[in-house]
Amino acid sequence: MLDIRFIRENPDIVRKDLKKRNDQEKLKWIDALIKKDEQYRALLQKEQELRHKRNLITQEINELKKQGKDIKAKVKEASELPEKVKEITSKVDELRLEISNYLMRIPNILHDSVPIGKDDTDNKTVKKWGEIRKPGIELKDHGSLIESLGLGDFDKAAKVSGRGFYYLFNELALMELALQRFTVDMLMKKGFVLTQVPLMLRRKPYEGVTDLKDFETMMYKIENEDLYLIATSEHAIAVLCSNRVFNEEELPRKYVGVSPCFRKEIGSHGVDEKGLFRVHQFNKVEQFVFCKPEESWKMHEELIKNAEEIFQKLKLPYRIVSVCTGDIGIVAAKKYDLEAYMPREKAYKEVVSCSNCTAYQAARLNIKYQKGSEKEYVHTLNSTAIATSRALRAILENYQQKDGSIKVPAVLVPYMNGIKAIGKKQ
């Protein structure tokens, strides 16, 4: 959320940003919002005057009573006030709510380097890494490969849970755990605090970390409970520090979260349906950082570098794209996606998303740090380290061997009891 004071004082910056996003509707909101804000503050003044008046009379009554004098006349005078206060308060609350509704939906201010575009086809490639090997065989899609090797079962999962779920067995399940441990070890060495999180959150804290439309399109709600399954541990870590004031020397604070993630993925259909790429439940290792504003852009580069390091060590070719205005969403000021090369499709597919949310989440969650005698919002950043389901797909495609087996990336071998290849016919 943007600070209302910032919008009040810099409406042109906000307008310019919305023009970049080509968001005509929200562009119109700005004038309406500023007007509401003016009305709100004027009315708030009136409300406070009225309350002041009431407080004075109340005190008078107290004095009179103590002196043993008659209070009837004063009480009568005062008795007219509560209703007036109530009336004006409800108007003030109404305005406050309207303003907050605008603020919750107005997007973050974008970094200058964010490319302008309408959807993900306009994302700009900023880097490519790795050599694309010619497999020399007809590659199987990862879903069929898994099933043919007996390393998973999608059909049974679909029967008992629905499409988008999976069973994994033996070496493949082990590789999933290996990916997590390998990533966690690397990040802990870099000073990240390993964190296991609650997998469900209440609505109110959750509103602090996500786009409101996600509640309908992405999140699973627990029936008859005020609880939502988390879509990523990012959310649980962000709210961990809500309403907190950091000391300056506590920053930057880096967390590595490990958790299952639950997503409805409503409206997503197509070729990726079968297999591990687009699923309702997957495990993810996530980087999350709270830092001072002046260090957040450096930190953003650092987080994407960490993700790159993981894919480099796995020897999976990838490219980095800078996500464009039409694809970036409302929370991030800048976002990199890391897309791994999928040789069967001969295409790069998103496996990592790395965002600098600047003060946008911090303002909603009220996370500040003590800067001298002042308090200032921190910046928050989040980045996938590894989403194992998608990384597994990349490995299954890139490491397929001619004999139909899958070579285990060298860095994972120690995490897999020394197993160097899976699916090899004995």
Place this chain on the structure above:
RNA sequence: GCCAAGGUGGCGGAGUCCGGUCUAACGCGCACGCCUCGAAAGCGUGUGUCCGCAAGGACACGUAGGUUCAAAUCCUGCCCUUGGCGCCA
């Protein structure tokens, strides 16, 4: 899930029975200032949010309501914590 006791500042902890000079006694911590060569001690000041150019004011005692001229205080729902019982990997 049941029973009991609780929830007040950065922390400990009064105030609640019996509504009113109670946003907070007393203590700790932290920041700044004085003192000092420097420090400790001591002394002083400050230490929630919002509106306002300011003067000033409003709000804030888990949370949402209710009663009242007036609520930390009385009433109700909900959330949470601790202890006991029950259930349980």
